[in-house]
Amino acid sequence: MNLDHKATSRLSIGTSISLTHSKTNRVEGDQSLHGPLPNGISTPAVFSVYNSDGTYNQSGPYSNAVSIINEAINQNFSNRALANAFLEYRILDGLTFSTKWGIDFLNFREHAYESTKTVQGARYNGLGFETYSNVSNLVSNNTLKYTFDIKASAIEVLAGYSFEKKQAVSSFIRAQDFADPSLQYINSASTIVSASSGASSSGIRSYFGRVNYNLKDRYLVTLSARLDGSSKFSEKNRNGFFPAVSAAWRISQEPFFNADKISELKIRGSFGLTGNDDIPSFLYASLYGNTTYAGLPAIYPSSIPNPDLKWETTAQSDLGIDVGLFDDRLVFGVDVYYKKTKDLLLDRPLPGSTGYSSITENIGEIENKGLEFSLNTENLKDRKLRWHTNLNFSLNRNKVLKLYNGQAIDDLGRGSNRIEEGQPIGIFYSYEWFGVDPSTGDVVYADKNFDGKITSDDRTKIGNPHPSFIYGMTNSFTYGNFDLSIFLQGVQGNDVFNGTRLFLESLQGGDNQLAVINERWKKPGDITRIPRATNDPVAAAQNKRVSSRFLEDGSYLRVKNVSLSYTLNRQKWMHDKINSLRFFVTGQNLLTFTNYSGLDPEVNYRGDDNAVVGTDFFTYPQARSFVFGINASF
Incomplete structure (x- = not known):
């Protein structure tokens, strides 16, 4: 209401x-x-x-x-x-x-x-x-x-x-x-x-200010600043100051500009700081949990306090251009950006001997840089039939610049994600798979340190969960009172660790197995990618290591949303008190085109954890759904 x-x-x-x-x-x-x-x-x-x-x-x-x-x-x-x-x-x-x-x-x-x-x-x-x-x-x-x-x-x-x-x-x-x-x-x-x-x-409490300056609708400048105080940090680190500045020049409004087919031409740039406090409350203080011991109530320290926690701060620079052609029937924009994040907030795993699983710290610095492109076109502008297209494309490259204690963070998730200086955050880091030895039927891994043994020292970067680029396209059609919208979403160039295959191609533990295990090694000379079946626990564990064997291309194109609606003619069908009445049906996740062998390439078994992405471990696929509805306004 x-x-x-x-x-x-x-x-x-x-x-x-x-x-x-x-x-x-x-x-x-x-x-x-x-x-x-x-x-x-x-x-x-x-x-x-x-x-x-x-x-x-x-x-x-x-x-x-x-x-x-x-x-x-x-x-x-x-x-x-x-x-x-x-x-x-x-x-x-x-x-x-x-x-x-x-x-x-x-x-x-x-x-x-x-x-x-x-x-x-x-x-x-x-x-x-x-x-x-x-x-x-x-x-x-x-x-x-x-x-x-x-x-x-x-x-x-x-x-x-x-x-x-x-x-x-x-x-x-x-x-x-x-x-x-x-x-x-x-x-x-x-x-x-x-x-x-x-x-x-x-x-969180904030004081903020902003000044907008507009000269002849040609020169636009904005200055802003905010002072945020978050209860999630100790008193000495509670406040964060985040200024920003942006400017734009609408060249198309200049008297000297005389290009009939260019209806809009604007260049713009910005620089600013933003803060992030997305962590649980009171991690700077000693926290206690309750339990029982010998049948009596007891308390225990539930986390390690870190009074030095502070705001995660990102400095971002942007440069962009907007162009409109043919009375804005074709409009496109290009943006390039660079972001540097300091005091990155993340959980650092701890050895079990400490009695704790992890501690939240400001672990280091990362950079993100990339390009974004958007295109809007009015393809048809007939009185009855209209067709509008929106395209978007973006690519991003990130890299860990510094870890404050100099130590890489290992074994983050089932795909062995890792945070390492000089690499994208959350790379897959484990054993490089070289296939199956035709003479023994056992998996061959790369011996990176050439010591004749396969140990944890032989682990290396085996994949990148971040895509090379992402893209999308929406086509919207209007014919009379009917509206049709089709949204396609795509991701290209990312690796996915298929943890489901790790279990279902391992030939051990009594698990059901995928049909591909029928191609397993059976006798000397067999050329195959599936190792032998064995009851030797040492050999079985060796053949089941987390490795590049279970990495797959996670690229996909998905028909993400299709919506069809009909709006009743107000003058013909509706009472004076009803302004509009619209009936619609929407379908989500209708089709997916991918070479990924799992149920769904769009996976992340750790939810919103940016350091552990791209792992599929018996993950439910996104549901195909249909929604029927009515929108009315009075």
Whole structure:
């Protein structure tokens, strides 16, 4: 719901409110061996789904995938409220005060239960989980803006203050030994295995200012600066100062410019600093968790404090040109940029002997440089039929410039990603695969240090998860009241580590195997890429090393979105109180063209972790979906 009201000639107010309730039935997650997809793929086909008496067959090496789908419940319930309000008051001509407030509140509950018909549930006589969380995010933005003219110059000066406060409270409980499988809630269990609760909060406050200068709509300059203070850093490092400047010259507005077919010509440049504080709260302080010891409550240090954490800062320079031709029926833009990031925030893995898995640090410096190109064309501009095309292309090259302690960071993820000076961040770093020895049937790896042995010292860069370039194209058609949009998305030149193949071509562990293992080495002289089957654990482990054998080209072209809509003629079909009525159908992820052998080349088993990208480990493919809907305005 949106409500805007002009109370007086000087005062405007408004609000928007959105309420949503959702229920999601989920299955056990991917990227592990616990969900139905990895279990279904990994269980050999000789194990039937059901026993002769109709019960689930759990005699295979993995859980019965059908039993997980049918007998494991994972339901998510969420209630979300979004509310925004604004007030804008014109104090004097050209002087305006504006305040905007917003609240985002999320109530979340997860209910999970595995009956005794699953392997996990049978082990614990029924297993249940309950998770509750309440998350709120309050945002306030307050500005004072003054606009005025001096001869041919238009000037806008803005000053402001904003803050954001996030709070989260959560609780979790796990129970087992359920008396009745139809009673799946925690109070029906006789044993509480574990319970915990916690709270976190963070905040950021900002002072900012901006000056826009426009001379004759030809020369444009913007100066801005902001001072941000984040609660995620200790008091000595809390504040970050981030200035920026940009300028543009519209050559096409100059009196001397006389090119009829060029409707717009502008060159522009900018330089600025930005900050990043995307880490958990209070890592600068000593944090403690709760547990039990000898049946008694206890606490333990849950992380290593790092009071030296500071803002991650990026300095970026841009240079671009915009060109419009034929009354802007053809418009293109080219941008080149250079970004240098200092004090990169990242988790550094720690040896198990420390008692901790990692510590968050400002680990070093990286650079990103690249080019972006966009093209917009109006191909047809008929009264009934219109056709518009948007093309975009970008390439980026990144490199780790410096690691502050001088040591590379190894073994980040299942594909052995690595952070190393002079290399792109998150390169694949492991053993170089040279094929299968025709005489022995064992895998041959590159002996990089020529010592006659294959050890960790022989690891090397084997691939790059970052693409050479990415591109996209949208074609939009309008015919009468019909609209059709087709969006294609492409990625070229990146490597993907297929961790699924690592398991399904290893010829060990009782896993189901891909059909390609029928081409395995069987006798001396065989030429093949699949090593021998062996019950020698040393040889089997040697042949299963993470290596370039499992790297593949992750390039793809995907029909990402197709949308068809029809808008009713208002004068012919609609009541006076209805402004517009539109019916639409949208399809997502309809087709993918790729040479990648896995289920989906667009993968990253570690989510948003920029240091661990391009690994596929039993990852669910993106769903093909269809949405039917109606848009109405009154």
